[in-house]
Amino acid sequence: MLNAESTESINNLLVRCVLKDATAFESLYKLTSPKLFSISLRIVKKQEWAEEILQEGFINIWNNADQFRGDKASAMTWMTRIMRNKAIDHIRKKPQNEIQDEGVLDTVVSGTSGPLDHLFDADTTDALQKCLDELDNSQKNAINMAYFQGLTHQELSESLDTPMGTIKSWIRRGLQKLKGCLSL
Template structure:
């Protein structure tokens, strides 16, 4: 029997580029851990899928601030519903995108004319988001996203991470940073816009 420690490819982040099926298996494993309320797994899941979900929601809503709110809610739902994921019925990314898309459509139905700005530059970035089958591209985009996060001011970076990695609400952030909720929304909007500019460069 071979020694497991001699493997050249760690299970979470292989040294070589993963195939689509290997990436799907990784996301499935992460979702199973999230179902057990593993926050580290949730953080890894966000890194691997946030670019795809954000692009999907932004294409539907056409507004970065609005998309920001809907994506946060999507990840809250993923955290709460991870145990409901059935790998026999759909791929993990398809299941997650469905949650995000349904949330965006529900918001659009509730406010069909609200906050639509159709920023052409952001639309272009959203349209370049990876397809459901392009798992490797997703991870590359996520890595670039985290590099761009490091370029934000400390408090803005902390705010974005608390909102999207740890599920903090706007009210939680307002209390943490001692600012009104509307100010928090504005800061997050500006931080995300800066991120989009970095990702486009």
């Protein structure tokens, strides 16, 4: 369900960061960092790296808040994109032997639920989920794995033991169906 108050509050806090309002920045961090930390953690799978990414990401958010355009994006998707890009760039620079799943998601303390579950526009979230449910299982699974684990076509091919051509086809057809379903 859409929680307009939460999304409005995050947008406002981000806009106040343009004015270099440190109190707003701290509130923004408290409200969004558990979700953004979790996003990074899933991709890099190492607590130390996820902490570095969170740090770099929030410094980027503070320094570039003036580039956020409230008429084109929601604050939460804008910040999520910054964090995911940093996590993906980080993991792809690392040698393969350094990348090991430490199982941190099994041991770290989860933040509270509640308002944190309503950081994104619920109407958009619901629409995407409905459209994902209309995809073939193989397409949906490949898109979810790519998003949540930051996997490339090659990594998906190895992980799913499926030829890369098939993986590319699943992803592309899945995205084209989403485009139609979401009227993009």
